[in-house]
Amino acid sequence: MAQFIKADRLADVELSDIVRMSRAAREARTEGRFIIDLGIGEPDFNTPDHANEAAIAAICAHDTQYPPIAGKMPLREAVAGLYAGRSADNVIITSGSKYALLNAMLASLNQGDEVICLAPFWVSYAHIIRLCGGVPIVVPCRADADFRPDLDAIGKAMTPRTRWLIVNSPSNPSGAVLTADDLRGIGGLVAAHPQCWLLSDEIYEHITYEQDFASAAAVLPELADRTLIVSGVSKSYAMTGWRVGYGVAPAPLIDAMTTAQAQGTAGTSTPAQAAALAALTGDQNLLTDRREQFRHRRDLVLEHIAKMDGITTSKPMGAFYVFPSWQARMGWQTPDGKVLKNDMDFCQYMLGAGVAVIPGSAFGTAGHFRISYAADPQEIKDAMELMAGAVADLREIR
Numbered sequence: 001m002a003q004f005i006k007a008d009r010l011a012d013v014e015l016s017d018i019v020r021m022s023r024a025a026r027e028a029r030t031e032g033r034f035i036i037d038l039g040i041g042e043p044d045f046n047t048p049d050h051a052n053e054a055a056i057a058a059i060c061a062h063d064t065q066y067p068p069i070a071g072k073m074p075l076r077e078a079v080a081g082l083y084a085g086r087s088a089d090n091v092i093i094t095s096g097s098k099y100a101l102l103n104a105m106l107a108s109l110n111q112g113d114e115v116i117c118l119a120p121f122w123v124s125y126a127h128i129i130r131l132c133g134g135v136p137i138v139v140p141c142r143a144d145a146d147f148r149p150d151l152d153a154i155g156k157a158m159t160p161r162t163r164w165l166i167v168n169s170p171s172n173p174s175g176a177v178l179t180a181d182d183l184r185g186i187g188g189l190v191a192a193h194p195q196c197w198l199l200s201d202e203i204y205e206h207i208t209y210e211q212d213f214a215s216a217a218a219v220l221p222e223l224a225d226r227t228l229i230v231s232g233v234s235k236s237y238a239m240t241g242w243r244v245g246y247g248v249a250p251a252p253l254i255d256a257m258t259t260a261q262a263q264g265t266a267g268t269s270t271p272a273q274a275a276a277l278a279a280l281t282g283d284q285n286l287l288t289d290r291r292e293q294f295r296h297r298r299d300l301v302l303e304h305i306a307k308m309d310g311i312t313t314s315k316p317m318g319a320f321y322v323f324p325s326w327q328a329r330m331g332w333q334t335p336d337g338k339v340l341k342n343d344m345d346f347c348q349y350m351l352g353a354g355v356a357v358i359p360g361s362a363f364g365t366a367g368h369f370r371i372s373y374a375a376d377p378q379e380i381k382d383a384m385e386l387m388a389g390a391v392a393d394l395r396e397i398r
């Protein structure tokens with residue numbers, strides 16, 4: 001058989017530990033084992049009915065032709081209306097917000113350009129940057145201060161090659177929410193480096209609890225000519241499978257992203273755009289209701305973790321993840337004699353106990369694991385009890 005030669009550009013784009021753990025969980029289930037999946041970052045709610053109905057109406061009206069590459073005008077206008085001072089020219093509709101990120105990197109990075117990612121970060125950033133020839137520069141947030149950004153460290157990491165600084169609030173995986181002051185501090189650093197742009201991934205914008213969400217668009221209007229906001233309907237409206245996201249940016253970047261998109265997806269599915277328009281312009285009360293359900297689930301997770309010796313966590317203020325530390329149990333032994341040396345070992349051990357969670361190393365921050373609480377509350381309770389039992393069974397090696 002002829003040998004397949006993989007492109008060099010894929011050399012550093014590994015299968016993420018998120019995908020690996022999801023596979024392991026699926027295989028365990030196929031083998032008939034009982035697994036509660038707190039790994040997956042996907043709301044367990046349904047797409048709102050009015051969004052489904054809008055898509056069906058679009059299909060029945062034969063609104064199924066190629067879309068305009070940058071997106072259908074009513075949806076671009078609706079998105080622009082969410083951000084002061086922006087028009088449809090500042091908006092591109094993409095196949096999920098992930099594709100807005102890929103488009104932006106394709107459109108802006110040259111070989112060796114640097115992009116700052118604040119750890120812990122959604123691992124796809126690093127893969128997308130590498131795929132586009134860039135170099136992810138990882139700057140840890142302050143784990144001792146609820147994962148707030150470390151402005152000194154970011155400032156030191158910036159060089160003449162820094163093209164982007166990426167922020168993600170509320171954060172996947174830490175649940176940290178940037179304050180307006182945090183954003184102003186970051187904005188000051190970007191302002192001091194004219195070749196650097198700010199990318200604000202706001203996909204979890206509607207899922208915040210005790211702390212209000214602050215958008216980079218609202219807090220940093222003076223940086224509007226160097227800011228890309230990325231968001232979409234996946235998380236807030238439980239529409240992951242529709243694959244609709246968007247980018248909001250100065251028109252020259254939107255034009256360049258549209259050029260890249262023209263040779264990629266050539267645009268986002270037209271019925272899916274109709275569904276997204278209905279979600280964004282329809283009744284928004286469901287956001288409050290879902291937020292309260294997520295808050296209840298978060299509190300459930302936090303209550304259980306507080307009772308686990310050796311596991312500590314900050315209190316997430318948004319998204320639907322908790323990112324606890326298990327460092328105090330690193331090097332301890334499981335009942336069948338395995339020493340837990342790294343995050344993957346810990347997560348494999350939890351999988352053995354019946355719970356799928358994701359290693360912190362997958363997000364650039366070892367010594368942690370990510371729990372997604374986008375799951376049924378009874379399942380969360382059962383999973384946390386299984387986890388507590390497994391943690392209590394660990395023994396220190398003397």
Ligand SMILES: Cc1ncc(COP(=O)(O)O)c(C=O)c1O
Binds near residue numbers: 041171240
């Ligand atoms: C931080 C962050 N950004 C972007 C995305 C991509 O979402 P989508 O492509 O479904 O819009 C995700 C999905 O997990 C995410 O966690």
